[in-house]
Amino acid sequence: MHFYDKVYAVVERIPPGRVTTYGLIADFLALGSARMVGWALNQSHKSGLDIPAHRVVNRKGELSGRAHFPGEGVMQQRLEAENIEITDHRVKDFNNLLWNPSEHLL
DNA sequence: GTCTTGACTTCGG
């Protein structure tokens, strides 16, 4: 059980239409660094699992990981498919859509 | 072994 397995477990529990941040996940799992979350998601494609990584954004609500998706604009399209509006690579109404793991999982 | 590289965040200016 590596830390990225826990990251995947949390990310899979993010409800559709909501988003969360690297920092919140790192804090919830006590990883010590938000970078580890990004690194875990970077490796997620070869885990074989279907991780909804598009629901994880940075603390400003920006789609900082969009470049690592299979195609250009894929991350944004997946979010829009869940009724999340994106303007200039940022989640609109981000503060309202933010999903905090520690308030729902514990 | 060290050094670099990040899907990040926080703090000071």
Added chain:
DNA sequence: GCCGAAGCCAAGA
């Protein structure tokens, strides 16, 4: 609010 520096820690070279 923006910018630069620093802290963070697992891979890969």
